[in-house]
Structures are given as C-alpha cells and as structure tokens.
Amino acid sequence: IITDRAYSLMANIMGTPASDVELPDTAGRMTSLYGVPAEYMVVAFWDPTCGHCREVLPKLDSFYLAKWKAAGLKIFAVAKETDGTKKDWMNFITEKNLQDWVHVYYSKADDKARIDSGIPGYSQLFDIQSFPTLYLLDKEKRIVAKKLSYQQIDEVLQLKMKGQ
Numbered sequence: 671i672i673t674d675r676a677y678s679l680m681a682n683i684m685g686t687p688a689s690d691v692e693l694p695d696t697a698g699r700m701t702s703l704y705g706v707p708a709e710y711m712v713v714a715f716w717d718p719t720c721g722h723c724r725e726v727l728p729k730l731d732s733f734y735l736a737k738w739k740a741a742g743l744k745i746f747a748v749a750k751e752t753d754g755t756k757k758d759w760m761n762f763i764t765e766k767n768l769q770d771w772v773h774v775y776y777s778k779a780d781d782k783a784r785i786d787s788g789i790p791g792y793s794q795l796f797d798i799q800s801f802p803t804l805y806l807l808d809k810e811k812r813i814v815a816k817k818l819s820y821q822q823i824d825e826v827l828q829l830k831m832k833g834q
Contacts, residue, residue, distance in 0.1 A: 688713065688811050689795040691748060693774035696760065706772050709742030709809055710830070712823060715793070716747065716802040718762050719754035723802045728766045730804075730820045735770070737824065741831060745771040748792065750801070751778050 688703065691713070695701040703713065714730065716723040727747075734745055747768070749759045759775055762768075781791045796803065806815040806823050808830075815826045 684813050684816070686813060688805065688807050688813050689792070690811075691746070691774065691792055693748065693776055693780065693792075695775075696763065696773050701772060701774050703746055704811055706744055706746060708744035710738070710744075710814070710827060711807040711811065712738075712743065712745045712820075713796075713805040713807060714745060714747045714802055715750060715796060715798050715804075717750050717752050717754070718758040719752060720801045724762065726802050726820065727762075727768065730802075731766065731768055731771075733820055733824055738827065739770065741827070743827070747771050747773050748776050749773065750776045750793065750798070751781075 691703040692700055703711070712730070712734075714727070716727060718724075730745070734743065738745075751759075756775060756777070759773075763771075763773055776792055781793070784791050792798075796805065804816075804818055804820065804823055805813060806818070806826060808814050814830065815823060818826065
C-alpha cells in the first residue's frame with residue numbers, strides 16, 4: 671500500500687505537470703488552473719485564518735505588481751477552509767486589494783466530497799504540510815519549483831527569464 675505521503679511526493683516531481691485544480695472563484699464560477707493561460711504561474715495554497723499567510727500574501731502581491739505581472743506571470747491562489755469562513759476569505763482579498771489574482775476557494779465540503787469519491791484531495795496532491803505553500807509552474811503547468819518562499823521564487827524566475 672502506498673502511503674498518502676508517498677502518493678503526494680510522487681505526484682509532485684519537479685518537471686512533471688502539476689495536478690489540475692478546479693474550484694469556485696469569488697463569483698462562484700468553477701475555475702481551473704489549466705484554464706488560466708500564463709507564461710509562469712505561482713500557485714499559492716493558503717488559509718485565510720493563518721497569521722503567516724496574512725503577512726506573506728501582501729508581500730507576494732508586491733513582488734507580483736513590481737516585477738512578475740509584466741513578465742506574464744499570474745497567481746492562482748487556493749484558499750483552504752479550516753477554521754474560517756468564505757466571508758473571511760472574501761474580506762481578506764478586498765482588504766489587501768489582491769484583485770489581480772485568480773482566487774479559488776477549497777471548502778471542507780469540496781475536500782470531503784473528493785475524498786469520499788476516492789479522489790485525492792488537493793492538499794494531498796500538492797503535498798501541503800503548512801500554509802502558505804507556493805509552487806512555481808511554467809507555461810505548460812509543469813512544476814519548476816515548489817515549497818519556496820516568495821523571495822526564492824523571485825530568484826528562480828530571474829534565472830528562468832535570463833534563459834538559464
């Protein structure tokens with residue numbers, strides 16, 4: 671039997687395509703990771719009630735606005751419901767003005783429905799051990815880097831854009 675952790679690691683090898691994520695956006699429309707074209711994509715898994723996330727996401731947005739957006743990068747933010755509510759999620763997006771991102775909400779009900787149907791949850795597919803967890807994907811949605819800080823993602827991006 672493959673353990674959950676081994677499964678998570680197998681699904682997350684660098685250079686392999688990331689699992690697709692399809693969840694409702696802020697307007698309730700189903701939005702797919704693979705449906706968002708971008709030269710590069712940062713996938714940010716976060717929790718609206720996590721203090722560290724509340725600190726890191728605005729800094730991530732500063733990098734995005736200052737450097738990444740012009741380079742064709744997009745941010746696909748997956749908010750995982752834990753102790754908070756959808757309202758906490760919406761309030762944070764508005765409060766911090768994270769309007770340019772693609773936001774989706776991963777409710778406890780959606781997570782349970784996937785697991786009950788025998789489909790691995792997104793937290794398992796992306797091996798989420800803590801929040802926020804950041805991934806960098808290329809144009810084909812292959813994993814370029816994972817579990818880095820936004821500063822490290824910036825360094826990797828700078829190298830990629832120089833063609834290294």
